[in-house]
Amino acid sequence: MKRNRLWLGVGLMSLGALSTSCSKEAPAPQAAPAPTAAAPAESAPAAAAPEPPPQMAYAKLVSFFRPSASQAAVAKKDTPERIALGRMLFFENRLSKNHDISCNSCHDLASFGVDGKATSDGHKGQKGSRNSPTVFHAAGHVAQFWDGRAATLEDQASGPMMNPAEMAMPSEKHVLATLNSIPQYVKAFKVAFPGDKKPVSVTNAARSIAAFERELLTTSRFDKYLAGDEQALSEQERRGLNIFASSGCTTCHNGPSVGGTSFQKLGLIEDYPTEDKGRYDVTQNEEDLHKFRVPTLRNVEKTGPWFHDGSVKELATAVRLMGKHQLGTTLSDSEVDDIVAFLKSLTGELPGPELLSPPELPPSTASTPKPDPT
Numbered sequence: 001m002k003r004n005r006l007w008l009g010v011g012l013m014s015l016g017a018l019s020t021s022c023s024k025e026a027p028a029p030q031a032a033p034a035p036t037a038a039a040p041a042e043s044a045p046a047a048a049a050p051e052p053p054p055q056m057a058y059a060k061l062v063s064f065f066r067p068s069a070s071q072a073a074v075a076k077k078d079t080p081e082r083i084a085l086g087r088m089l090f091f092e093n094r095l096s097k098n099h100d101i102s103c104n105s106c107h108d109l110a111s112f113g114v115d116g117k118a119t120s121d122g123h124k125g126q127k128g129s130r131n132s133p134t135v136f137h138a139a140g141h142v143a144q145f146w147d148g149r150a151a152t153l154e155d156q157a158s159g160p161m162m163n164p165a166e167m168a169m170p171s172e173k174h175v176l177a178t179l180n181s182i183p184q185y186v187k188a189f190k191v192a193f194p195g196d197k198k199p200v201s202v203t204n205a206a207r208s209i210a211a212f213e214r215e216l217l218t219t220s221r222f223d224k225y226l227a228g229d230e231q232a233l234s235e236q237e238r239r240g241l242n243i244f245a246s247s248g249c250t251t252c253h254n255g256p257s258v259g260g261t262s263f264q265k266l267g268l269i270e271d272y273p274t275e276d277k278g279r280y281d282v283t284q285n286e287e288d289l290h291k292f293r294v295p296t297l298r299n300v301e302k303t304g305p306w307f308h309d310g311s312v313k314e315l316a317t318a319v320r321l322m323g324k325h326q327l328g329t330t331l332s333d334s335e336v337d338d339i340v341a342f343l344k345s346l347t348g349e350l351p352g353p354e355l356l357s358p359p360e361l362p363p364s365t366a367s368t369p370k371p372d373p374t
């Protein structure tokens with residue numbers, strides 16, 4: 001902890017290196033001079049306007065949000081047939097025990113992939129302990145879930161079906177019995193996985209859902225900015241971006257998804273009160289206590305309430321808390337306003353109804369297992 005304070009003291013800013021440099025470990029110390037914005041508020045006269053941080057060059061600012069080499073290299077193998085099947089399964093209530101919950105219940109695609117609740121309602125209204133993260137841009141994350149316990153979207157997708165607090169299917173067998181009882185699904189799996197001896201499988205269902213999820217991207221004015229149009233952001237948004245980068249937010253929120261590239265301790269500089277052990281639950285490694293996979297900030301304006309437990313109801317509060325607990329900085333009101341303005345520029349356009357609207361689902365047959373409310 002002391003060491004953290006020290007390196008923060010010498011400036012967390014200018015992580016000139018690309019996002020890959022902090023994809024696995026905590027941010028490395030930098031020898032750059034301390035940004036003025038990072039000075040604790042107590043030492044500044046209450047009424048004096050804080051000195052703005054020095055303006056970073058455009059080339060430097062955009063460098064924080066480049067894809068890493070490995071991300072850029074991921075080839076797209078998802079066929080339209082798999083994506084179409086994945087879309088059906090994403091909206092499929094019959095993959096839940098009582099036929100009343102689908103992936104879309106907690107990750108509402110029309111609402112930027114979230115349900116707007118602190119924690120979601122699963123089978124029989126059971127509440128989980130964590131906030132449902134958005135599925136938009138999840139494909140770009142180093143790992144899935146707040147604690148990263150699933151390595152890929154494929155690994156993640158079969159989890160909720162059999163999770164007793166979520167969709168509560170009693171077994172893989174039950175999932176397969178359901179899918180096999182609906183001839184149109186059997187056909188859709190065959191078409192999506194040609195040459196596969198057993199096309200209807202939970203693995204292939206997960207593959208299809210993952211293929212669909214990889215389509216769930218949005219583009220915002222910030223992308224225009226990254227592509228070279230500096231005027232795509234307003235003056236205030238650019239000011240916010242500059243504070244975001246120079247105060248050190250980009251140490252953790254970097255890469256094309258403005259996050260998702262690393263695990264970081266919540267309360268790095270100043271302890272944050274939470275019972276959730278985060279990544280520690282997965283690794284049992286003391287160092288991972290209260291570490292969470294850094295969330296994407298794409299569409300963050302729309303994905304509240306915020307934080308792993310959904311406890312933060314205002315975006316400005318989330319920004320203030322980040323300054324305090326992650327950077328040891330008290331951000332001024334105007335700095336918070338500017339950062340929030342910048343964050344809102346990350347709100348993108350959703351894909352069209354051909355992807356996001358609920359598809360027509362094939363009818364059940366006499367052999368389809370019945371809904372079970374128990």
Ligand code: HEC
Nearest residue numbers: 102103106120121122130131132133138144145146160166
């Ligand atoms: C009852 C609500 C609920 C349902 C149903 C549900 N999820 Fe989730 N989902 C969550 C919660 C809560 C988390 C975070 C849990 C954690 O991190 O421990 C999550 C996490 C995820 C993530 C990880 C995102 C990230 O940024 O780490 C993905 C992807 C995802 N869900 C996709 C799905 C898919 C696909 C389905 C359907 C097969 C589904 N979910 C069904 C609540 C739900």
Ligand code: HEC
Nearest residue numbers: 248249252264268292294295306307308318319322323326
């Ligand atoms: C040391 C790493 C680190 C730094 C620096 C950092 N963050 Fe975060 N940020 C995180 C982590 C980890 C979370 C997840 C917190 C949680 O789950 O409770 C997070 C969450 C957030 C959220 C909420 C997102 C959501 O979907 O719930 C916002 C907004 C945010 N950060 C903005 C910022 C801003 C603005 C800065 C700079 C003032 C900043 N962060 C600095 C690691 C960091």
